[in-house]
Amino acid sequence: MKKIYNYEPHLSIEDKDIIIKCIDEGVATTKYNSLFEEKLRNYVGSNVILCSSGTSSLHLSLMALGIGADDEVICPAVTFAATWNSIMYVKAKPVFVDIDPHTWCMDPREVEKKINDKTKAVISVDLYGNPCDYDQIEKVCRENNLFLICDSAQSFGSSYAGKSSGSFGDITCFSFNLNKIITTLGGGAVVLNNTKIDDELIRDMSNQNKKRVNGYDFHGVGFNYRMGSTNAALGCSQLERIGKTLQKKRDILDWYKKELIEKAQFQKITEESISNNWLVVIRLNNSTERKKVEIELTKHEIECKRVYKPGPEVEWIKLSGRHEKCHHSKKFYKESLSLPSGPGLKREEVISICNKIRSVL
Numbered sequence: 001m002k003k004i005y006n007y008e009p010h011l012s013i014e015d016k017d018i019i020i021k022c023i024d025e026g027v028a029t030t031k032y033n034s035l036f037e038e039k040l041r042n043y044v045g046s047n048v049i050l051c052s053s054g055t056s057s058l059h060l061s062l063m064a065l066g067i068g069a070d071d072e073v074i075c076p077a078v079t080f081a082a083t084w085n086s087i088m089y090v091k092a093k094p095v096f097v098d099i100d101p102h103t104w105c106m107d108p109r110e111v112e113k114k115i116n117d118k119t120k121a122v123i124s125v126d127l128y129g130n131p132c133d134y135d136q137i138e139k140v141c142r143e144n145n146l147f148l149i150c151d152s153a154q155s156f157g158s159s160y161a162g163k164s165s166g167s168f169g170d171i172t173c174f175s176f177n178l179n180k181i182i183t184t185l186g187g188g189a190v191v192l193n194n195t196k197i198d199d200e201l202i203r204d205m206s207n208q209n210k211k212r213v214n215g216y217d218f219h220g221v222g223f224n225y226r227m228g229s230t231n232a233a234l235g236c237s238q239l240e241r242i243g244k245t246l247q248k249k250r251d252i253l254d255w256y257k258k259e260l261i262e263k264a265q266f267q268k269i270t271e272e273s274i275s276n277n278w279l280v281v282i283r284l285n286n287s288t289e290r291k292k293v294e295i296e297l298t299k300h301e302i303e304c305k306r307v308y309k310p311g312p313e314v315e316w317i318k319l320s321g322r323h324e325k326c327h328h329s330k331k332f333y334k335e336s337l338s339l340p341s342g343p344g345l346k347r348e349e350v351i352s353i354c355n356k357i358r359s360v361l
Contacts, residue, residue, distance in 0.1 A: 003301040004349060007179035007279070008342040010245075015237045022233035032233040039239050040189060044166030047192040047199055050232060051206050054153035054175025056225040057188040058086035058123070060202050061171040064190075065147045067092050071120040075151075076106035077310040077329035079125040083151050084311050087123070095119070096311045098326040102268040104128070104281075107328075108136035115140075121147040126155030126165060128338075129181070129278035131270050134160050134168045141169075149173065153188070156181045157246050157276040165276075170194035176231075179342075181245060181276050182238035184231035248343050249277040255347050256280050256339065259354035263361050280341045281307060284361075287334040292360040294337060302353055307336045 022032055033050055040048040051057050067073060069091040075083050077096040084094040097110035104127050111122060122141055124132040132150075141148040148169035152158075155165040156174050166172045172191035176184040192199055204210065209222025238245075257266060264282035269275050284290045297304045310329040312322055339353060 004303060004340045004345075004353070005342065006303040006305050006338060006340055008344055009178055009183045009185075010343040011234075012237070012241070014240070015234055018233045018237045019230050022230050027229050029229055032229050032236055033227060036184075036227075036232040036235045036239070037189075039236060040191075043239065043242075044164055044172075044191055046166060046172075049190045049192070049199060049202050049206070050227040051188045051190060051225045052227055053082075053186060053225075054151075054173055054177065054188040055082040055086060056206070056223070057173035057175070057190045058082060058149070058151060059089050059223070060190055060205055060225060061149050061173055062086060062090045062092070062121070063205060064197055064202050065121060065149070065170070067120050067147075070118060072116070072118040073121045073123060074111055074114050074119060075123040075311075076125050076127070077312055077324070077326035078104065078127060078308050078332060079151065079311070080153070080308055081314075082153070083123055083125060092120070093118075094311065096322075096324045096326060096329075098328050099127075099332065100133075101328045101332070103130055103133075103270050104267055104332060105130055105132045105270060106137070108133055108140055111137065111140050115144050115146070119144070119146060121149060123149045123151050124169070125151045125153075126158060128267060128281055129155045129158050129276040130267055131155060131158050131160035131165060131273040131275070133270055135272075138168065147171075153177075154180070154278045155276060157242055159274045160270065161272045166191045167193065170197065176235055176238075181249070181278055182235060182242060184227065184235040184238070187227045187231045187235065245343055246276055249341075251347075252341060252343075252345055252350065253277040253280055255350040256282075256354065259351060260357060263358060278341070280339045281336055282339060282357075283332065283336045285335070289361060290335050290337055293357050296356050296360045297339075297353065300356055302340060302356070304340070305338045307333055307338060309333055 071092040087094040150169040150172040153175035158165040174189040176187040206225035211217045312324040
């Protein structure tokens with residue numbers, strides 16, 4: 001049996017053709033970058049700036065908001081490392097909060113408990129494509145005069161209360177990494193929902209903070225966070241079929257649920273939300289069951305992955321003296337696995353995966 005990856009992107013003939021077209025026209029062109037930004041702007045309804053990754057979009061966002069040394073930024077314990085790494089890039093302190101045990105997103109009630117005089121911002125995370133409870137999170141930020149950065153790296157195509165992902169907070173950050181709903185094989189975007197934020201500052205910072213005059217002069221320290229032209233060209237093509245991709249992701253989740261609903265717990269979607277179903281994650285009854293499933297799937301060349309280790313449980317963070325107690329996050333980590341979820345997955349492959357899971361439960 002051919003190895004089934006945790007997430008293999010689907011690259012169509014049209015995707016390959018537009019990359020070749022970009023190369024033939026000259027990869028120094030910015031034509032496709034401008035076109036991709038325009039398409040994204042039309043899709044989410046706000047100003048968009050392309051960058052090199054979801055991580056760089058978070059870093060640029062924090063800098064644009066003036067977050068720095070001695071500031072605190074609240075974020076969920078369960079998230080990819082980029083969320084809390086970016087906070088540390090600007091010398092601020094990440095403050096971890098526990099997740100809701102059902103939606104697996106940050107619990108707004110826990111956010112309120114961690115706010116103090118040093119708190120400057122909240123980074124929400126739409127885990128596995130499931131939007132956070134933005135009514136409550138935006139309310140908390142508004143009442144406490146805090147910036148809200150939405151880490152929507154995983155939720156492109158999702159919606160909350162009838163509004164698309166990218167519509168919330170002061171800034172939204174997207175990722176177009178290899179394993180995302182649409183891929184540019186490396187890339188990201190900053191979406192500006194607060195008109196007071198200087199978009200030119202973000203563009204300059206992503207281009208080594210270079211002055212816009214000939215002569216290689218600079219405003220100060222900057223970064224090489226630009227998206228390449230071939231990446232942007234691929235993004236244009238991928239975005240054209242976002243509707244079909246979202247439908248396929250719904251199908252994949254339905255196939256898994258039909259086979260495993262009596263054996264495992266699936267993510268509860270936040271009220272008023274539509275998830276893009278980016279990644280299928282199952283939660284077992286205990287860590288013993290999780291280990292059995294992990295061993296069985298790995299034996300058959302089926303790539304499953306542990307969920308993100310809670311930030312306070314990461315060894316080097318623990319050694320730095322951090323002792324946040326995030327009970328739900330810790331339990332979720334012990335009991336859960338992500339299953340193959342790529343858009344090219346076939347129904348018979350899902351059935352085969354589920355048969356192997358059931359065989360050890």
